[in-house]
Amino acid sequence: MHIPLPKPSSKPGSKPSSKPGSKPSSKGGLAILACALFLSACAGAPRLGGDPAVTVIDARQLPTPMRRDLTPEEIPYPVGPFDRLTVDVFGIPDLSNRQIQVDASGRISFPLAGVLEVSGKTPGEIEALLAARLQQAYVRDPHVTVNLKETLSQFVTVEGTVQKPGLYPVLGHMTLLRAIATAQGTTEFSRLDDVVVQRTVDGRHYAALYNLNAIRHGAYADPAIYANDVVMVGDNHARRLFKDYLTVFGALAGPLVIVLDRTL
Numbered sequence: 001m002h003i004p005l006p007k008p009s010s011k012p013g014s015k016p017s018s019k020p021g022s023k024p025s026s027k028g029g030l031a032i033l034a035c036a037l038f039l040s041a042c043a044g045a046p047r048l049g050g051d052p053a054v055t056v057i058d059a060r061q062l063p064t065p066m067r068r069d070l071t072p073e074e075i076p077y078p079v080g081p082f083d084r085l086t087v088d089v090f091g092i093p094d095l096s097n098r099q100i101q102v103d104a105s106g107r108i109s110f111p112l113a114g115v116l117e118v119s120g121k122t123p124g125e126i127e128a129l130l131a132a133r134l135q136q137a138y139v140r141d142p143h144v145t146v147n148l149k150e151t152l153s154q155f156v157t158v159e160g161t162v163q164k165p166g167l168y169p170v171l172g173h174m175t176l177l178r179a180i181a182t183a184q185g186t187t188e189f190s191r192l193d194d195v196v197v198q199r200t201v202d203g204r205h206y207a208a209l210y211n212l213n214a215i216r217h218g219a220y221a222d223p224a225i226y227a228n229d230v231v232m233v234g235d236n237h238a239r240r241l242f243k244d245y246l247t248v249f250g251a252l253a254g255p256l257v258i259v260l261d262r263t264l
Helices: 026-043 123-136 176-182 212-216 237-248 256-263
Strands: 084-089 098-101 107-110 114-117 144-150 155-160 166-169 190-201 204-210 230-235
Touching: 084 123, 098 107, 114 123, 123 144, 155 176, 176 190, 176 212, 176 230, 190 212, 204 212
Parallel strands: 155 230
Antiparallel strands: 084 098, 084 144, 107 114, 155 166, 190 204, 190 230
16 A cells, blocks of 8 residues: 655755644644554564475465365363263163263263262273273173263363363364454454463373464474363454544544555
8 A cells, every 4th residue: 555655845954843842633643653554564474484394385275185185083072070971882772862861970870880989081982991801790791881961071161362261172173363353353453472371280280381373374384282282373463553543533544444454
C-alpha cells in the first residue's frame, strides 16, 4: 500500500502554520503509529523451510500421500478416572455390552471379576486383566473386548487469545497447531510468536515458547501435545491499542486496517 507523504510548501521560506507550544494532533500521532506498525510488519517476511524434516519444493502441487501416510500414528490411550468403557465377553450375553464408568480412584467393577484397578492401563491391557480374572472365576477361554466410549480424563487446556478457550479431549496424535485449531483458531489480536506450552513431567514443571508462524512455514516441527498440557496464546497489545485508536478516529487511514490484519 502506498502512503502519500505531505507535500512541501510551495512558498520558499514559508514556516509551518502550527503555533509555538501547540500540542501535536491525535491524528498525527495515530498516523505515525500506523506507519511504524506497517513498516515493522513488512520487515520480517516469513520464509519456508528450516526444519531438516521438512522438504521445500518449487511446484504447483504437492506429492500425493501414500497409504501409510493417511493412517494416523497409533498412540496408546491410558484410561483415567470418569472415562466410560464398553465391555463385551464373546458368547456370554449377560457379560456383553456392559457400559462401565471408571470411578474417581481409577477402578471398575465387573461381574465375576470383582474390582479392578484400571487407571493408566490401555483398553488392551484391561482386556487381558479381565480375561485373567474371568478364568479364575471358571469362565472357559473368555474372549474380552474393551472399547473406549467416552473420554473424560485426557484433556488439553487451550487458553489466551484464541476463538474458543477451553478444555479439549486428546484423542490420537495431537500437535500444537491441531490443538489451537480445535479451539477454532487464533484471533486478530493473537501474538503468534508468544505461544507457551506448559507440561508437568515426573513432578517437574516445564514451559516452552513457540512461534506459530515459524511452525506454519516449516522452520521447525509442529510439537506434540499431550493430556494435561496447557497451551497459552499471547495477546498483541500494540495491535489491540491500534484497533482502539481506529475505532475513535475511524476516518483516518482506514485502509491501513486491512493491510495490518493481513500482515501482523
